[in-house]
Amino acid sequence: xxxxxxxxxxxxxxxxxxxxxxxxxxxxxxxxxxxxxxxxxxxxxxxxxxxxxxxxxxxxxxxxxxxxxxxxxxxxxxxxxxxxxxxxxxxxxxxxxxxxxxxxxxxxxxxxxxxxxxxxxxxxxxxxxxxxxxxxxxxxxxxxxxxxxxxxxxxxxxxxxxxxxxxxxxxxxxxxxxxxxxxxxxxxxxxxxxxxxxxxxxxxxxxxxxxxxxxxxxxxxxxxxxxxxxxxxxxxxxxxxxxxxxxxxxxxxxxxxxxxxxxxxxxxxxxxxxxxxxxxxxxxxxxxxxxxxxxxxxxxxxxxxxxxxxxxxxxxxxxxxx
Ligand SMILES: O=C(O)CCC(=O)C(=O)O
Ligand SMILES: [Fe+2]
Numbered sequence: 001x002x003x004x005x006x007x008x009x010x011x012x013x014x015x016x017x018x019x020x021x022x023x024x025x026x027x028x029x030x031x032x033x034x035x036x037x038x039x040x041x042x043x044x045x046x047x048x049x050x051x052x053x054x055x056x057x058x059x060x061x062x063x064x065x066x067x068x069x070x071x072x073x074x075x076x077x078x079x080x081x082x083x084x085x086x087x088x089x090x091x092x093x094x095x096x097x098x099x100x101x102x103x104x105x106x107x108x109x110x111x112x113x114x115x116x117x118x119x120x121x122x123x124x125x126x127x128x129x130x131x132x133x134x135x136x137x138x139x140x141x142x143x144x145x146x147x148x149x150x151x152x153x154x155x156x157x158x159x160x161x162x163x164x165x166x167x168x169x170x171x172x173x174x175x176x177x178x179x180x181x182x183x184x185x186x187x188x189x190x191x192x193x194x195x196x197x198x199x200x201x202x203x204x205x206x207x208x209x210x211x212x213x214x215x216x217x218x219x220x221x222x223x224x225x226x227x228x229x230x231x232x233x234x235x236x237x238x239x240x241x242x243x244x245x246x247x248x249x250x251x252x253x254x255x256x257x258x259x260x261x262x263x264x265x266x267x268x269x270x271x272x273x274x275x276x277x278x279x280x281x282x283x284x285x286x287x288x289x290x291x292x293x294x295x296x297x298x299x300x301x302x303x304x305x306x307x308x309x310x311x312x313x314x315x316x317x318x319x320x321x322x
Pocket of ligand 2: 233234235247295
């Protein structure tokens with residue numbers, strides 16, 4: 001019984017016998033147990049209880065996918081497209097998704113959304129999203145209808161099981177910590193969950209902002225209920241070398257009250273429609289944080305506000321380093 005095997009492995013881990021647990025799962029995997037392969041892959045992606053080893057995890061996911069494990073296939077597709085285990089390969093990822101879509105409704109829905117986009121063979125948008133200037137100081141650009149309604153729904157659905165109370169990056173430890181500056185729920189869509197819809201959206205945001213997709217932090221979904229807000233803050237992080245140069249916000253829904261985005265120093269206040277993007281620059285030309293880029297998400301007064309945030313660094317960052 002697979003359950004028993006996984007439980008047995010978990011018990012070994014709890015007893016500090018990680019090597020024995022891994023050996024047990026490897027033996028089961030070698031005789032075709034897909035759940036054992038998937039669990040081993042997950043351990044090596046998370047980096048706990050085994051050391052992080054993304055290429056090894058990727059190989060295990062491929063084996064599990066070939067035996068018919070759909071979640072393994074979806075993760076393999078994400079890692080293939082975003083280059084977590086070798087050069088990024090949109091074409092191969094798309095062909096894997098096409099293969100998975102025959103048997104799996106989740107994959108089929110992703111494929112439907114991707115096919116509705118006009119993309120190059122690299123998954124980039126064929127046409128450049130067109131900005132409208134909003135402000136020069138701070139530097140703010142509005143991208144009407146950057147995402148379709150279906151894409152907004154997809155992001156919300158992807159984030160839904162991942163929500164946690166929002167946190168901020170602690171410059172001292174580099175870890176995420178709870179902070180009263182921000183009391184919404186948030187969900188970061190990390191590289192193992194960056195399905196092709198999310199990947200194409202991240203590539204579109206990179207095209208819109210003129211940045212390298214590899215400089216983007218994981219796309220993060222924020223959900224604010226009544227009374228929730230993000231108090232005035234800078235997205236730039238004190239003391240980091242690879243600074244957050246840009247932020248792209250995308251409104252994922254309409255129909256709530258309050259919740260405008262306000263640049264506190266100038267009072268510039270914006271509220272987009274579902275699917276609209278708002279790009280702003282966090283840094284001055286000399287690389288220091290731009291005081292004018294300080295901003296807040298004002299309190300929501302009725303309904304829920306759903307928003308996607310992509311913080312974009314000055315240079316590529318390793319999403320697996322931590
Ligand atoms: O919710 C908003 O309007 C702002 C969100 C924000 O500032 C951020 O995600 O960095
Ligand atoms: Fe912000």
